[in-house]
Amino acid sequence: xxxxxxxxxxxxxxxxxxxxxxxxxxxxxxxxxxxxxxxxxxxxxxxxxxxxxxxxxxxxxxxxxxxxxxxxxxxxxxxxxxxxxxxxxxxxxxxxxxxxxxxxxxxxxxxxxxxxxxxxxxxxxxxxxxxxxxxxxxxxxxxxxxxxxxxxxxxxxxxxxxxxxxxxxxxxxxxxxxxxxxxxxxxxxxxxxxxxxxxxxxxxxxxxxxxxxxxxxxxxxxxxxxxxxxxxxxxxxxxxxxxxxxxxxxxxxxxxxxxxxxxxxxxxxxxxxxxxxxxxxxxxxxxxxxxxxxxxxxxxxxxxxxxxxxxxxxxxxxxxxxxxxxxxxxxxxxxxxxxxxxxxxxxxxxxxxxxxxxxxxxxxxxxxxxxxxxxxxxxxxxxxxxxxxxxxxxxxxxxxxxxxxxxxxxxxxxxxxxxxxxxxxxxxxxxxxxxxxxxxxxxxxxxxxxxxxxxxxxxxxxxxxxxxxxxxxxxxxxxxxxxxxxxxxxxx
Amino acid sequence: xxxxxxxxxxxxxxxxxxxxxxxxxxxxxxxxxxxxxxxxxxxxxxxxxxxxxxxxxxxxxxxxxxxxxxxxxxxxxxxxxxxxxxxxxxxxxxx
Numbered sequence: 001x002x003x004x005x006x007x008x009x010x011x012x013x014x015x016x017x018x019x020x021x022x023x024x025x026x027x028x029x030x031x032x033x034x035x036x037x038x039x040x041x042x043x044x045x046x047x048x049x050x051x052x053x054x055x056x057x058x059x060x061x062x063x064x065x066x067x068x069x070x071x072x073x074x075x076x077x078x079x080x081x082x083x084x085x086x087x088x089x090x091x092x093x094x095x096x097x098x099x100x101x102x103x104x105x106x107x108x109x110x111x112x113x114x115x116x117x118x119x120x121x122x123x124x125x126x127x128x129x130x131x132x133x134x135x136x137x138x139x140x141x142x143x144x145x146x147x148x149x150x151x152x153x154x155x156x157x158x159x160x161x162x163x164x165x166x167x168x169x170x171x172x173x174x175x176x177x178x179x180x181x182x183x184x185x186x187x188x189x190x191x192x193x194x195x196x197x198x199x200x201x202x203x204x205x206x207x208x209x210x211x212x213x214x215x216x217x218x219x220x221x222x223x224x225x226x227x228x229x230x231x232x233x234x235x236x237x238x239x240x241x242x243x244x245x246x247x248x249x250x251x252x253x254x255x256x257x258x259x260x261x262x263x264x265x266x267x268x269x270x271x272x273x274x275x276x277x278x279x280x281x282x283x284x285x286x287x288x289x290x291x292x293x294x295x296x297x298x299x300x301x302x303x304x305x306x307x308x309x310x311x312x313x314x315x316x317x318x319x320x321x322x323x324x325x326x327x328x329x330x331x332x333x334x335x336x337x338x339x340x341x342x343x344x345x346x347x348x349x350x351x352x353x354x355x356x357x358x359x360x361x362x363x364x365x366x367x368x369x370x371x372x373x374x375x376x377x378x379x380x381x382x383x384x385x386x387x388x389x390x391x392x393x394x395x396x397x398x399x400x401x402x403x404x405x406x407x408x409x410x411x412x413x414x415x416x417x418x419x420x421x422x423x424x425x426x427x428x429x430x431x432x433x434x435x436x437x438x439x440x441x442x443x444x445x446x447x448x449x450x451x452x453x454x455x456x457x458x459x460x461x462x463x464x465x466x467x468x469x470x471x472x473x474x475x476x477x478x479x480x481x482x483x484x485x486x487x488x489x490x491x492x
Numbered sequence: 493x494x495x496x497x498x499x500x501x502x503x504x505x506x507x508x509x510x511x512x513x514x515x516x517x518x519x520x521x522x523x524x525x526x527x528x529x530x531x532x533x534x535x536x537x538x539x540x541x542x543x544x545x546x547x548x549x550x551x552x553x554x555x556x557x558x559x560x561x562x563x564x565x566x567x568x569x570x571x572x573x574x575x576x577x578x579x580x581x582x583x584x585x586x587x
Contacts, residue, residue, distance in 0.1 A: 100567045199548045212547050241553045310530040321507060330580050335573035341583045346510035358509055363526050365507040381543030383536055388544065422522055423529045439547035
């Protein structure tokens with residue numbers, strides 16, 4: 001039994017059955033991480049802490065007090081505050097920030113007995129779709145095109161999380177999703193990632209990018225593993241007023257429900273011009289698999305789909321400009337002196353933020369400024385109402401979940417989209433942003449391999465707080481697509 | 493809508509981010525590319541539509557107005573670049 005080839009669910013069984021100890025399981029993953037530094041998935045490894053947590057897990061397993069994730073080694077996106085462990089948000093401006101408290105989501109994982117292997121790399125402040133904007137270097141995808149050694153992106157912003165899971169450096173990872181940052185990297189790396197309904201997970205202690213769009217979620221190698229992780233991550237929290245007071249359903253139990261009698265919507269507006277034939281075929285295959293498993297397939301219309309991406313690039317930067325105002329060199333992080341206090345603010349932020357972050361703060365500042373607020377921000381928020389209404393009407397007409405492609409292509413090369421036009425990179429999120437704008441849950445599940453040997457994923461969008469149906473449908477796709485394929489280790 | 497150099501400098505000042513003369517041009521180009529992209533929203537009919545102010549329909553949770561924690565001043569300033577007696581030290585603000 002190779003500990004690194006186990007799924008999270010299998011490892012959980014193996015630990016309970018004492019076929020492996022928590023220490024052995026954690027050490028196997030620490031060893032894999034040490035061999036995989038070329039991927040740059042981890043910004044910080046925490047081996048001493050991991051082994052200490054693993055030993056405690058072994059004690060609990062021995063005394064029969066095992067908690068739901070006892071001894072399971074995980075990676076934590078470096079956007080979640082971890083008490084006593086530096087948390088950088090992928091930025092130079094927080095290079096020295098050591099949180100004196102734990103985020104709600106990671107606290108839930110430790111409450112359930114999980115082990116922290118380290119902090120995972122990400123696009124700076126979660127702004128990016130390729131993990132090329134981190135102040136701590138690019139993440140290199142564990143995948144390569146057949147016959148090529150060109151470095152590929154893992155997707156972003158949760159690039160470190162997706163890469164680490166695909167490369168078997170951890171059994172699962174936490175991530176966040178504001179416009180697609182869980183689903184797009186999951187699709188690029190052949191892993192499963194779910195962004196739950198807005199309000200399902202607490203955002204307390206998670207570094208904020210866009211407060212009305214951000215949501216934490218897991219990335220793992222199977223649908224079942226994701227369901228297990230979300231079950232621990234989610235839950236009410238009085239410290240986050242947007243976190244709903246709903247009990248956490250048994251997501252794992254929903255995985256094997258099947259899709260008999262469900263109606264799956266296929267939105268015609270997602271069939272975009274120039275969509276590669278392979279992606280269209282994958283989408284058709286997905287619909288056929290679900291039909292064969294007992295679902296009804298129905299074409300639907302979400303008329304405001306094409307407005308979602310431009311509206312997102314008003315709303316998200318606007319909220320970011322407000323959220324990132326706190327990084328001013330006063331209470332934490334980098335300080336660069338200036339001739340006076342204003343100079344200190346301006347120099348600190350100029351030195352501490354990367355290009356993409358500055359760009360988004362400035363767009364956000366502009367669209368919120370006097371004279372432009374109504375024309376841009378208020379208009380975008382009205383369009384958001386229309387986008388959400390499209391989904392509500394589809395669901396009211398009897399649709400249980402919606403099937404779409406996850407990304408417009410497979411993973412591209414590092415540096416390939418470094419043109420002067422930032423919009424080219426933004427187009428990666430064209431299928432995913434609608435879901436954040438409407439506050440709905442969305443899951444990406446691997447569905448095939450393209451002509452170059454790279455993973456392709458499908459996306460399912462669900463009703464509010466109905467992640468259970470998403471897990472059930474995704475499981476059918478996972479089984480129909482065949483066993484999970486992981487990249488051959490070129491890095492060790 | 494597009495921005496000129498003067499506007500770029502004004503936005504940078506509002507955002508409290510220093511920009512060098514060399515940076516203004518490229519920034520202007522990038523911001524204009526994004527603004528050109530979002531221009532298409534002007535064509536959407538939003539008459540009679542309310543802006544979305546709450547993602548999930550819910551009333552904001554409130555709590556009792558009582559002190560629940562505190563007395564951890566040293567922890568609060570532990571990450572600060574400059575402190576004295578648990579105060580955050582900054583350059584003089586008021587002349």
